[in-house]
Amino acid sequence: xxxxxxxxxxxxxxxxxxxxxxxxxxxxxxxxxxxxxxxxxxxxxxxxxxxxxxxxxxxxxxxxxxxxxxxxxxxxxxxxxxxxxxxxxxxxxxxxxxxxxxxxxxxxxxxxxxxxxxxxxxxxxxxxxxxxxxxxxxxxxxxxxxxxxxxxxxxxxxxxxxxxxxxxxxxxxxxxxxxxxxxxxxxxxxxxxxxxxxxxxxxxxxxxxxxxxxxxxxxxxxxxxxxxxxxxxxxxxxxxxxxxxxxxxxxxxxxxxxxxxxxxxxxxxxxxxxxxxxxxxxxxxxxxxxxxxxxxxxxxxxxxxxxxxxxxxxxxxxxxxxxxxxxxxxxxxxxxxxxxxxxxxxxxxxxxxxxx
Amino acid sequence: xxxxxxxxxxxxxxxxxxxxxxxxxxxxxxxxxxxxxxxxxxxxxxxxxxxxxxxxxxxxxxxxxxxxxxxxxxxxxxxxxxxxxxxxxxxxxxxxxxxxxxxxxxxxxxxxxxxxxxxxxxxxxxxxxxxxxxxxxxxxxxxxxxxxxxxxxxxxxxxxxxxxxxxxxxxxxxxxxxxxxxxxxxxxxxxxxxxxxxxxxxxxxxxxxxxxxxxxxxxxxxxxxxxxxxxxxxxxxxxxxxxxxxxxxxxxxxxxxxxxxxxxxxxxxxxxxxxxxxxxxxxxxxxxxxxxxxxxxxxxxxxxxxxxxxxxxxxxxxxxxxxxxxxxxxxxxxxxxxxxxxxxxxxxxxxxxxxxxxxxxxxxxxxxxxxxxxxxxxxxxxxxxxxxxxxxxxxxxxxxxxxxxxxxxxxxxxxxxxxxxxxxxxxxxxxxxxxxxxxxxxxxxxxxxxxxxxxxxxxxxxxxxxxxxxxxxxxxxxxxxxxxxxxxxxxxxxxxxxxxxxxxxxxxxxxxxxxxxxxxxxxxxxxxxxxxxxxxxxxxxxxxxxxxxxxxxxxxxxxxxxxxxxxxxxxxxxxxxxxxxxxxxxxxxxxxxxxxxxxxxx
Numbered sequence: 001x002x003x004x005x006x007x008x009x010x011x012x013x014x015x016x017x018x019x020x021x022x023x024x025x026x027x028x029x030x031x032x033x034x035x036x037x038x039x040x041x042x043x044x045x046x047x048x049x050x051x052x053x054x055x056x057x058x059x060x061x062x063x064x065x066x067x068x069x070x071x072x073x074x075x076x077x078x079x080x081x082x083x084x085x086x087x088x089x090x091x092x093x094x095x096x097x098x099x100x101x102x103x104x105x106x107x108x109x110x111x112x113x114x115x116x117x118x119x120x121x122x123x124x125x126x127x128x129x130x131x132x133x134x135x136x137x138x139x140x141x142x143x144x145x146x147x148x149x150x151x152x153x154x155x156x157x158x159x160x161x162x163x164x165x166x167x168x169x170x171x172x173x174x175x176x177x178x179x180x181x182x183x184x185x186x187x188x189x190x191x192x193x194x195x196x197x198x199x200x201x202x203x204x205x206x207x208x209x210x211x212x213x214x215x216x217x218x219x220x221x222x223x224x225x226x227x228x229x230x231x232x233x234x235x236x237x238x239x240x241x242x243x244x245x246x247x248x249x250x251x252x253x254x255x256x257x258x259x260x261x262x263x264x265x266x267x268x269x270x271x272x273x274x275x276x277x278x279x280x281x282x283x284x285x286x287x288x289x290x291x292x293x294x295x296x297x298x299x300x301x302x303x304x305x306x307x308x309x310x311x312x313x314x315x316x317x318x319x320x321x322x323x324x325x326x327x328x329x330x331x332x333x334x335x336x337x338x339x340x341x342x343x344x345x346x347x348x349x350x351x352x353x354x355x356x
Numbered sequence: 357x358x359x360x361x362x363x364x365x366x367x368x369x370x371x372x373x374x375x376x377x378x379x380x381x382x383x384x385x386x387x388x389x390x391x392x393x394x395x396x397x398x399x400x401x402x403x404x405x406x407x408x409x410x411x412x413x414x415x416x417x418x419x420x421x422x423x424x425x426x427x428x429x430x431x432x433x434x435x436x437x438x439x440x441x442x443x444x445x446x447x448x449x450x451x452x453x454x455x456x457x458x459x460x461x462x463x464x465x466x467x468x469x470x471x472x473x474x475x476x477x478x479x480x481x482x483x484x485x486x487x488x489x490x491x492x493x494x495x496x497x498x499x500x501x502x503x504x505x506x507x508x509x510x511x512x513x514x515x516x517x518x519x520x521x522x523x524x525x526x527x528x529x530x531x532x533x534x535x536x537x538x539x540x541x542x543x544x545x546x547x548x549x550x551x552x553x554x555x556x557x558x559x560x561x562x563x564x565x566x567x568x569x570x571x572x573x574x575x576x577x578x579x580x581x582x583x584x585x586x587x588x589x590x591x592x593x594x595x596x597x598x599x600x601x602x603x604x605x606x607x608x609x610x611x612x613x614x615x616x617x618x619x620x621x622x623x624x625x626x627x628x629x630x631x632x633x634x635x636x637x638x639x640x641x642x643x644x645x646x647x648x649x650x651x652x653x654x655x656x657x658x659x660x661x662x663x664x665x666x667x668x669x670x671x672x673x674x675x676x677x678x679x680x681x682x683x684x685x686x687x688x689x690x691x692x693x694x695x696x697x698x699x700x701x702x703x704x705x706x707x708x709x710x711x712x713x714x715x716x717x718x719x720x721x722x723x724x725x726x727x728x729x730x731x732x733x734x735x736x737x738x739x740x741x742x743x744x745x746x747x748x749x750x751x752x753x754x755x756x757x758x759x760x761x762x763x764x765x766x767x768x769x770x771x772x773x774x775x776x777x778x779x780x781x782x783x784x785x786x787x788x789x790x791x792x793x794x795x796x797x798x799x800x801x802x803x804x805x806x807x808x809x810x811x812x813x814x815x816x817x818x819x820x821x822x823x824x825x826x827x828x829x830x831x832x833x834x835x836x837x838x839x840x841x842x843x844x845x846x847x848x849x850x851x852x853x854x855x856x857x858x859x860x861x862x863x864x865x866x867x868x869x870x871x872x873x874x875x876x877x878x879x880x881x882x883x884x885x886x887x888x889x890x891x892x893x894x895x896x897x898x899x900x901x902x903x904x905x906x907x908x909x910x911x912x913x914x915x916x917x918x919x920x921x922x923x924x925x926x927x928x929x930x931x932x933x934x935x936x937x938x939x940x941x942x943x944x945x946x947x948x949x950x951x952x953x954x955x956x957x958x
Contacts, residue, residue: 028434029387030436030437036545063486064485064486066384066532067384068916069380069383102717104719106413117719148414148434152418182434241838242571243569243836267559268550268553272563274557277557277572279562280563
């Protein structure tokens with residue numbers, strides 16, 4: 001038998017890769033902070049090469065960088081000049097509309113040496129996106145606009161795909177990869193990065209994305225489908241107040257119609273989350289967030305009908321299960337301290353029928 | 357006696373000096389994008405002028421109008437990606453006041469436990485994974501080879517507590533990613549965030565906080581999972597705190613005069629943290645009483661003197677000034693939402709309750725408007741001055757006010773009038789330890805950083821107390837965590853809290869059951885603001901101006917490390933408000949009259 005190839009020893013198709021991480025969309029840096037919470041894999045697992053088969057990774061993120069000012073901006077200018085090949089561009093924060101005003105800026109990073117004015121975030125996207133091997137929109141602001149694109153906002157904010165176009169493709173032919181979440185669930189983001197690294201290393205096929213450009217294995221199921229409180233829903237047993245351990249749909253939880261794995265994955269290494277730990281799902285991973293889910297603390301309009309329907313048989317189900325539950329909470333009758341064996345076994349060499 | 361600096365520092369150097377204009381953009385290893393513009397005099401080795409500028413506008417106060425007030429904490433959490441939960445908590449406090457609702461005791465304790473975990477996590481990651489890099493071997497070798505030389509010869513006084521023999525060993529352990537202590541603190545930042553998630557659902561935008569209480573299910577398990585991690589953290593702090601004391605003391609010793617780096621007049625504000633559930637009823641009229649019962653005392657320290665600990669006085673004195681910001685003045689024409697507070701005190705037009713935000717994007721002009729940040733000030737009635745209070749990154753102001761007020765005494769923590777004693781009980785390999793934070797001589801970079809480590813221990817000590825309170829409620833069967841409420845048609849509310857990096861207030865006005873006005877004031881606008889209408893520079897500008905340069909590099913490979921340490925000591929968190937500018941690194945221009953800052957009146 002031929003010894004199989006040790007994949008871990010295989011040199012990656014791409015030896016080194018840079019991650020140019022922009023936090024200067026309209027955001028809160030919550031996604032960068034989030035990835036420092038990731039453990040599956042952690043940022044140090046990626047940077048220090050703990051996982052075999054991957055290219056060497058250089059992360060240029062302003063929250064973590066050793067370099068400051070121009071020493072740091074050098075990577076941006078190098079990427080623009082084609083001297084940082086290949087690189088993945090990550091955007092955090094929504095893209096403001098800089099065309100709606102006469103002067104000034106909504107969001108910027110670095111200074112234009114010619115004018116002394118700030119370089120807008122949008123200009124950086126225009127400069128770098130065409131040069132990037134892959135582009136990741138990290139968090140709901142960057143993917144779909146999020147909080148800062150709420151109705152009545154003064155900046156005209158939008159998501160990256162709204163800005164570049166939903167059919168936009170990188171020079172390597174990849175669409176934008178959207179990893180929504182407000183903020184992004186730590187391991188969801190780092191696992192997506194890991195997948196793309198496997199892909200450029202030549203170890204994984206093209207990343208599977210749905211029509212909202214989300215990784216399918218992360219966003220293919222609803223919050224409700226993974227929720228450990230879904231059993232209460234099935235039995236039409238609904239919380240009327242916050243602080244209850246029951247199903248929260250009547251007090252604002254949108255879990256049944258929201259694509260997110262938080263109830264399966266928890267928030268950090270299985271701990272925390274949303275409806276599973278008493279927090280209503282406010283739809284923070286969704287393109288319709290936040291407006292379509294507000295006011296957050298009212299029951300979703302659709303839940304009125306569905307909970308009535310469930311109520312009919314859910315109540316009966318709960319009653320029947322209650323009876324069965326009582327039954328299985330009792331031990332079988334043959335477990336007792338009396339001087340007789342009632343388990344059904346008939347011994348031959350002890351007890352009443354002892355043949356000796 | 358603390359040294360008193362009575363006036364904000366202004367540029368004093370002769371314009372003909374060897375002045376180099378430098379800008380650093382972005383300042384990394386902070387949250388958010390910040391740039392700083394300076395002029396540095398390399399003859400006298402001083403920063404002579406500094407401008408702080410913000411590059412991002414999002415418009416929370418604009419888009420929150422007419423929304424359901426119950427959405428406010430979900431929305432305002434998104435202001436900040438590292439202390440969003442502080443915003444959510446503060447918003448809930450403001451809503452509780454507006455709705456007239458008091459959460460059950462256990463609900464309040466769960467919030468205290470969550471917020472304590474936030475301090476433990478956030479100070480930890482900032483101190484050792486972001487600020488710590490400014491003190492690591494790589495950086496010190498690059499900027500001050502002489503100091504590195506000395507560090508190798510300097511025994512660490514507390515080596516037996518933390519295990520590092522020399523100061524150089526500590527610096528080596530702080531190297532990014534390769535350093536052992538750097539990696540350990542990253543891991544600590546994770547289990548402390550897990551503690552947070554146990555109480556508030558998720559980090560950094562909580563899922564289980566509501567006005568009226570929390571949705572957290574108070575099982576025995578939730579508290580066990582918290583306590584086991586807390587004990588691990590206390591064990592860690594018994595090594596971490598002596599390590600930082602050694603490192604910071606070494607800088608004073610190695611670089612005489614280092615106390616001037618980032619130094620400014622003692623003007624500290626703290627809005628208080630951790631409600632006492634037995635006293636706090638969220639009624640504005642009793643705010644003075646329940647404010648004083650907080651486990652971190654609110655107050656204002658001016659030139660070393662405690663001016664007030666009354667939250668009502670604090671509230672009434674807040675003024676939002678313009679002067680160098682990209683906004684239209686609402687001034688005399690803006691709508692007055694609140695004429696008098698519930699006690700009958702008049703509310704100023706420039707108070708957050710009456711503020712109207714009118715964005716006006718424009719070109720950056722350092723002689724005119726140059727930032728998106730407004731200038732919050734506190735009106736000192738004694739002098740009539742609009743004081744540019746700072747938070748010193750949070751901990752130094754919290755400890756200073758708490759120490760002077762002498763009100764907190766919970767066994768684990770005791771304020772003595774001139775110090776704060778912090779007791780951490782026995783842990784796996786170490787016995788009980790008492791640390792004492794003493795009021796320092798200066799409000800400067802090193803003391804801001806040192807206070808951060810002590811406050812990590814303070815938060816852990818408080819968490820032991822909160823845990824014991826919480827589990828007592830659970831054992832007694834008092835497990836309610838939520839009180840129902842109704843949203844009134846017309847109401848006002850205010851919340852006061854300490855975000856990780858300092859003062860946080862939320863001011864809310866409800867009309868017709870909707871938000872009519874909402875203005876959050878986080879710490880960074882207080883610290884990172886520009887020159888106000890009276891010409892008073894903001895605290896970063898003030899602290900960096902006249903900072904002496906100890907870096908051994910000349911202008912050609914200048915890193916600006918002393919300026920970085922001055923700025924980072926404030927724990928800048930720019931999503932809450934700024935963008936500063938300092939040094940052009942490699943593309944220095946040497947000139948007598950720098951062009952980009954030319955024409956500025958001094």
